[in-house]
Amino acid sequence: MSDHSTDGAGPTRGAGDGSAVPTRGKAAGKAEELRRRAASRSPGLTRFLDIYRDARLLPFAPADSEIVSSLEACLGCGNCLPACPVVAALADHSYPGPRSVATSLSRSLPEFWTSADIAGLCTTCMACEEVCPGDVPVYRAILMMRAKNFEQKALEGEEPLSRVKRLVMDFFAGNKMAQAARWGAVLQGLAFKRTADGEMKARVPIPLGPLGNRLIPPLARRSLAEEFPAAIPGEVSDGPKVAVFAGCLYNYAYTDTGRSLIDVLRRHCREVVVPAGQVCCGAPALYSGDLPTTRRLAAENARVFEAAGADFVVTACASCGDVLSREYPRLAQRPDATGPAPAEAGGEAAAEATSEAAVLEAAAEATRVRDLVAKTRDIHAFLTGEVRFRAPGAGGEGTRGAITIHDPCHLARGQGLGREVRQLARAIPGVEVREMEGAGVCCGGAGSFSLDHYAIASAIRDQKVAAIDRTGAGTVITGCPSCRMHISDGLAQAGRSRPVRHLVDLLAEAYAGEK
Amino acid sequence: MTKDAEPEPAAAGGNVDVAVIGGGLGGLCAAIAAAGRGLRVVVVRRGLGATAMSSGGLDFPDRLPSLFGREDPGIAPAEAAEILRGWCAAAGAELAGHPGQPLPLLDIAGRVRSTNLTLAQHAAGRVDRWDGRRVLFLEVEGYAPFRAEWVKRMVVARGLAVRDRVTAGVVAVPGLEGEANLPAARIARALEEGDTAMRFGLQVAKAARQAGAELVALPPVLGFERAAWVYETVMAAIAGAASGSGVPGPAVTVFELLSPPPSLPGQRLQRLLDGVALAAGVEIVPGRVVGFGTATRATTAAAGAPAAGALAGADAPPLSVTSLEVASHGRTWVLEADEFVLAAGTFIAGGLRSVGQRVSEPLFGLSVFAPPPPGWPPGEIPVGDRPVREMVWERFDARHPIFEAGLAVDRDLRPLEASGRVSFANLRAAGSVIGGYNRFADGAGSGVAAVTGFAAGHLAAAAVERRRSG
Numbered sequence: 001m002s003d004h005s006t007d008g009a010g011p012t013r014g015a016g017d018g019s020a021v022p023t024r025g026k027a028a029g030k031a032e033e034l035r036r037r038a039a040s041r042s043p044g045l046t047r048f049l050d051i052y053r054d055a056r057l058l059p060f061a062p063a064d065s066e067i068v069s070s071l072e073a074c075l076g077c078g079n080c081l082p083a084c085p086v087v088a089a090l091a092d093h094s095y096p097g098p099r100s101v102a103t104s105l106s107r108s109l110p111e112f113w114t115s116a117d118i119a120g121l122c123t124t125c126m127a128c129e130e131v132c133p134g135d136v137p138v139y140r141a142i143l144m145m146r147a148k149n150f151e152q153k154a155l156e157g158e159e160p161l162s163r164v165k166r167l168v169m170d171f172f173a174g175n176k177m178a179q180a181a182r183w184g185a186v187l188q189g190l191a192f193k194r195t196a197d198g199e200m201k202a203r204v205p206i207p208l209g210p211l212g213n214r215l216i217p218p219l220a221r222r223s224l225a226e227e228f229p230a231a232i233p234g235e236v237s238d239g240p241k242v243a244v245f246a247g248c249l250y251n252y253a254y255t256d257t258g259r260s261l262i263d264v265l266r267r268h269c270r271e272v273v274v275p276a277g278q279v280c281c282g283a284p285a286l287y288s289g290d291l292p293t294t295r296r297l298a299a300e301n302a303r304v305f306e307a308a309g310a311d312f313v314v315t316a317c318a319s320c321g322d323v324l325s326r327e328y329p330r331l332a333q334r335p336d337a338t339g340p341a342p343a344e345a346g347g348e349a350a351a352e353a354t355s356e357a358a359v360l361e362a363a364a365e366a367t368r369v370r371d372l373v374a375k376t377r378d379i380h381a382f383l384t385g386e387v388r389f390r391a392p393g394a395g396g397e398g399t400r401g402a403i404t405i406h407d408p409c410h411l412a413r414g415q416g417l418g419r420e421v422r423q424l425a426r427a428i429p430g431v432e433v434r435e436m437e438g439a440g441v442c443c444g445g446a447g448s449f450s451l452d453h454y455a456i457a458s459a460i461r462d463q464k465v466a467a468i469d470r471t472g473a474g475t476v477i478t479g480c481p482s483c484r485m486h487i488s489d490g491l492a493q494a495g496r497s498r499p500v501r502h503l504v505d506l507l508a509e510a511y512a513g514e515k
Numbered sequence: 516m517t518k519d520a521e522p523e524p525a526a527a528g529g530n531v532d533v534a535v536i537g538g539g540l541g542g543l544c545a546a547i548a549a550a551g552r553g554l555r556v557v558v559v560r561r562g563l564g565a566t567a568m569s570s571g572g573l574d575f576p577d578r579l580p581s582l583f584g585r586e587d588p589g590i591a592p593a594e595a596a597e598i599l600r601g602w603c604a605a606a607g608a609e610l611a612g613h614p615g616q617p618l619p620l621l622d623i624a625g626r627v628r629s630t631n632l633t634l635a636q637h638a639a640g641r642v643d644r645w646d647g648r649r650v651l652f653l654e655v656e657g658y659a660p661f662r663a664e665w666v667k668r669m670v671v672a673r674g675l676a677v678r679d680r681v682t683a684g685v686v687a688v689p690g691l692e693g694e695a696n697l698p699a700a701r702i703a704r705a706l707e708e709g710d711t712a713m714r715f716g717l718q719v720a721k722a723a724r725q726a727g728a729e730l731v732a733l734p735p736v737l738g739f740e741r742a743a744w745v746y747e748t749v750m751a752a753i754a755g756a757a758s759g760s761g762v763p764g765p766a767v768t769v770f771e772l773l774s775p776p777p778s779l780p781g782q783r784l785q786r787l788l789d790g791v792a793l794a795a796g797v798e799i800v801p802g803r804v805v806g807f808g809t810a811t812r813a814t815t816a817a818a819g820a821p822a823a824g825a826l827a828g829a830d831a832p833p834l835s836v837t838s839l840e841v842a843s844h845g846r847t848w849v850l851e852a853d854e855f856v857l858a859a860g861t862f863i864a865g866g867l868r869s870v871g872q873r874v875s876e877p878l879f880g881l882s883v884f885a886p887p888p889p890g891w892p893p894g895e896i897p898v899g900d901r902p903v904r905e906m907v908w909e910r911f912d913a914r915h916p917i918f919e920a921g922l923a924v925d926r927d928l929r930p931l932e933a934s935g936r937v938s939f940a941n942l943r944a945a946g947s948v949i950g951g952y953n954r955f956a957d958g959a960g961s962g963v964a965a966v967t968g969f970a971a972g973h974l975a976a977a978a979v980e981r982r983r984s985g
Binding site: 075076077078079081082087088096097099130131132133134135325326412413414415416 | 561562563565567568696698699700701704739776777778779782801803843844845846848863864
């Protein structure tokens, strides 16, 4: 078999065929380890990988096959093309659009390693699925392609992520997040300065690629969980007990919104807790195709929140809520070829005992995750659906004014929450909602997407900034901290700075200002 | 919620007056008609609606074909066409053509499509009014589906023009020079920015002058949301170039070809209709109906619900639909309504399903009817009596009876069972889900959709009003 990667840009081949492709020692060792684990789990899987490694083929789980076969429902109608923000923003034709993803995957044997670049260009905004008459799961297909690419590269001993993405991913998904954030907060003060609207900007342009001139959120010196180590008593004695899923950005950066969330919850609940030990929801890992990490984080969160013993788990982050409620249940559907291996030494009896324990533990873990999924609510859904919402009373109207609402993709399309946001906003005295054009169009930030594709992310954002500006509203409201980061940056760069906040910030202020 | 809270939003679960399933031409006409009478209306639809997948021409007869179970359409096609024309005018677009009058137009593949109504920028190219004028087929750089040279040859081969009256050329949209394989919408939106349309128009004028053409055929990429403005601007640029050059020449008219899907002309029409619906206060929810609830509405029937006439001979009042289960955005919620309109289209849109040898209506399990086989007495027959294989001929372009299969409806557009009984007291059908005419061969699809849509919307609204006042 000849080498595909003659230009050096394509994926390099694994060491399995004895060719002289250099791989880094650590990564190659990891690949070997993964293969060994796979072997101990299933000899059939090993045989498959041995035979098809050269062709870069990976076995399909039933859930994968289901996605690929449902892509055949693509009629080729092209409704998705005008709806796609990436198609609209790219002047060249480097992104062929959602329709091509569907047609190319459904009409030939998927070779995922050839599609890594294209799959990486999707902002996962789901606008294509909304206008699709065939219910083609383009979003699912993109996530599957990314997962397959990640798996492929891991098995070949390559680093699947770009350098900047790996840096940020390790920061968010690593185990030392809390310490890293504290040191980060100190170091950030040296390298970045605070701008008038409370964001951070580099003191000198940093040669860190896309991070150089970007406005980024200030890291808090104390995380939200550290600020609230003890249970917070609520005002409604017969209300529910709620555990806050802070999410990394509200836990470590935008703690102002985290505090607003707790204040709003406190007024509707019996008790509010911010369980210590909660970790990243897994969104950056999931959207990069790193399912093993997502699975590990899901299991960890499920353990932490089971111990919290709350009636609901409430988050103010659109992506966290979407991942917890819609993606965690799917993680179980794709068996992981690279998952943890059963214990090896100790004879047959010991191995059997260990595997029985492993089966029981896996079942317990699945139950915990299901429980977390069932309890998870976005704050907008919680306030409008689970408790008797108390609208803020009169007072402080004069300090408010016109707001405009940006609908985050993973809130509006992911969780179907858009009207609830407006319903709550209109309940605040003195607030006028001015709708922007294309409120539900992706802002381009898309979480970690903007790390690798800042130019595209900014081009998509131009429309959003212009639409915000046309409303003349003084404040932008959005239920997603990643949108907040990207839109604040865009407004600042266009010289149109104004606060970008969460609705709970307005609610908390309104409660505080009650006469 | 608290004191002055607004009514519960529909998408969070809730209660409206009229729920419409399907958001193509039929569903939106029904929704707009009902909303125009002050009712709360929600449209639940998969994707954008079938109009987005049309070529951009509306097939609109002056007399409706007969529909199963119902001869009298209730509203004249000409009346429906004028309402649509008014909507277009309000959106700044001109709907050209007349019901029943042939309007032969070219599409980007060089085929002639005979339709009846379309936007003015397409109608300007009707092939029966070329009158020997010289036609320039102008390819747009980056738009792959339209090959000017090829269409030019098709036109000559089909005898639409003689060889020396047609030419082919290429033009680029400023800023998109040298591109390949751009989606139509990408080019269309580029033309809406700044003075791009004006500069593009000047280039078209130059190409027309060089070719000595009086008619210029362009692919349908002239603007998306602001298509009418882009077309006017291009025409103004051409007129300006002609008067500025000082060289006397023939007046040049630009027209856009129609397009099979992906069809910008179809998507423009759909967006235009969406805009009218939203302005009328209709709520459009993307989602799929996965279930429904029913009840016997004894009280409402007694209060004079519109069941009486159609129910002659039935011993018990029919069931009423009370709610729909809607799957959207990863969750399922319940939508309650007083009246329901089924405008879910046919096989592609999901209103009808053909599995094995059976055609069925998947949402409510309604009876589907087919045309009788040759030799049978006239009148529709239950589709179970005529398997699918008997309704499809070998020739692809034949008049396949399967495209006549669909629901039968009573005077109030309510679907009927095989016994002639009304299926549900408050469910009406609109658009192509109603059978009896051939949706492909009869050239009447848009007319049927608009007329039954308006009728169903008004009938549903009247039922709600009667129930309220009663």
